[in-house]
Amino acid sequence: MILLRHYPSLKCSDFLSSQLKRSAISVPSNIAEGAARGSTKDLIRFLYIALGSLAELETQLDITCQLEFIKHNPEVENRIEYTRRMLLNYIKGLRQKLKP
Numbered sequence: 001m002i003l004l005r006h007y008p009s010l011k012c013s014d015f016l017s018s019q020l021k022r023s024a025i026s027v028p029s030n031i032a033e034g035a036a037r038g039s040t041k042d043l044i045r046f047l048y049i050a051l052g053s054l055a056e057l058e059t060q061l062d063i064t065c066q067l068e069f070i071k072h073n074p075e076v077e078n079r080i081e082y083t084r085r086m087l088l089n090y091i092k093g094l095r096q097k098l099k100p
Contacts, residue, residue: 013069020060026053
């Protein structure tokens with residue numbers, strides 16, 4: 001992050017904005033793709049990918065706040081945490097369904 005502060009010409013705000021959008025779109029896209037695969041194992045795999053995208057989104061938001069491109073927003077953090085819990089509970093339920 002020090003690099004980004006010292007070299008504003010890197011256009012990191014545009015780059016981070018693009019990355020934020022990609023991560024945010026990736027979460028529901030992976031859930032939809034997993035659901036369309038037709039198997040519980042595939043769905044679980046894509047739900048984990050969605051969790052990874054959610055973690056990327058959270059990290060990118062932290063970075064943009066630290067670089068002072070945006071202000072800290074507790075509502076957004078709460079929505080990310082809520083989505084994480086929903087995904088984890090959904091995965092847990094699906095995994096129990098797979099048990100013999």
